[in-house]
Amino acid sequence: xxxxxxxxxxxxxxxxxxxxxxxxxxxxxxxxxxxxxxxxxxxxxxxxxxxxxxxxxxxxxxxxxxxxxxxxxxxxxxxxxxxxxxxxxxxxxxxxxxxxxxxxxxxxxxxxxxxxxxxxxxxxxxxxxxxxxxxxxxxxxxxxxxxxxxxxxxxxxxxxxxxxxxxxxxxxxxxxxxxxxxxxxxxxxxxxxxxxxxxxxxxxxxxxxxxxxxxxxxxxxxxxxxxxxxxxxxxxxxxxxxxxxxxxxxxxxx
Amino acid sequence: xxxxxxxxxxxxxxxxxxxxxxxxxxxxxxxxxxxxxxxxxxxxxxxxxxxxxxxxxxxxxxxxxx
Numbered sequence: 470x471x472x473x474x475x476x477x478x479x480x481x482x483x484x485x486x487x488x489x490x491x492x493x494x495x496x497x498x499x500x501x502x503x504x505x506x507x508x509x510x511x512x513x514x515x516x517x518x519x520x521x522x523x524x525x526x527x528x529x530x531x532x533x534x535x536x537x538x539x540x541x542x543x544x545x546x547x548x549x550x551x552x553x554x555x556x557x558x559x560x561x562x563x564x565x566x567x568x569x570x571x572x573x574x575x576x577x578x579x580x581x582x583x584x585x586x587x588x589x590x591x592x593x594x595x596x597x598x599x600x601x602x603x604x605x606x607x608x609x610x611x612x613x614x615x616x617x618x619x620x621x622x623x624x625x626x627x628x629x630x631x632x633x634x635x636x637x638x639x640x641x642x643x644x645x646x647x648x649x650x651x652x653x654x655x656x657x658x659x660x661x662x663x664x665x666x667x668x669x670x671x672x673x674x675x676x677x678x679x680x681x682x683x684x685x686x687x688x689x690x691x692x693x694x695x696x697x698x699x700x701x702x703x704x705x706x707x708x709x710x711x712x713x714x715x716x717x718x719x720x721x722x723x
Numbered sequence: 724x725x726x727x728x729x730x731x732x733x734x735x736x737x738x739x740x741x742x743x744x745x746x747x748x749x750x751x752x753x754x755x756x757x758x759x760x761x762x763x764x765x766x767x768x769x770x771x772x773x774x775x776x777x778x779x780x781x782x783x784x785x786x787x788x789x
Binding site: 485486487488489495508509510511512513514515516517523524525537538540553554555557558560625652672673674675 | 728729730731748750753754755756758763765766781782783784785786787788789
């Protein structure tokens with residue numbers, strides 16, 4: 470169970486809608502993932518090209534909570550405008566504040582992310598802030614009142630997995646709002662690992678849409694997120710330097 | 724009447740309102756948001772929001788993303 474703002478989710482997996490090879494594959498992957506939250510982007514329409522795909526063409530979007538992102542924004546003002554556009558179309562249950570500050574790494578601009586988050590909170594949005602794995606920044610976003618912090622595992626689209634589990638653990642430990650690990654997830658082990666570290670959820674896109682079989686990978690991610698969450702609840706054993714026999718040493722017949 | 728439509732100068736002859744424009748562009752059935760001169764025009768006002776020469780109109784929609 471995951472609570473964000475006034476919403477409750479059974480699934481801890483949020484799914485992006487970018488870069489699927491066709492609408493049918495996307496639809497099947499979304500179904501297989503059992504996600505309740507879909508992410509997408511807000512863009513100027515290309516009026517002179519009617520062949521543009523519509524990510525929701527075959528989908529009943531009323532079945533999902535919608536989490537548009539502000540991707541493309543480089544300033545707080547641009548992010549706020551994007552959020553308001555999505556809201557005006559009734560396509561915004563929550564807003565993913567994403568203000569990129571570096572074209573090469575696509576890492577977020579911390580100052581503009583804070584400014585955009587503050588403005589959107591003042592406007593009454595349910596704000597999920599995409600951030601780097603910076604512990605202090607995550608805390609400051611939380612102090613502003615964001616409804617969830619979304620630290621990246623590694624840069625967007627790299628599939629490098631969790632490159633700083635130490636920072637991520639600190640972000641999780643200090644968190645008073647849900648922590649959704651967003652970006653950089655490469656394979657199911659990364660998703661399971663993030664959940665084992667205590668994350669409340671995972672947002673991923675390319676790991677599924679770019680997989681050899683996106684539908685199968687969507688199911689794998691669903692199971693990995695579940696496995697990691699169960700493992701975290703169960704509590705793992707301590708790591709030891711020396712071997713400890715699993716079978717009893719007494720009663721040997723030889 | 725000449726307007727700037729998604730960054731391109733366009734001559735619009737038949738559209739008097741935002742609603743007309745969406746019809747003329749054959750996108751009235753699609754999920755879009757319209758800005759006129761930087762201000763969002765919500766759907767219920769499309770029929771009464773008149774267009775004027777020199778307007779900057781932005782038509783926004785939703786695309787796949789993560």
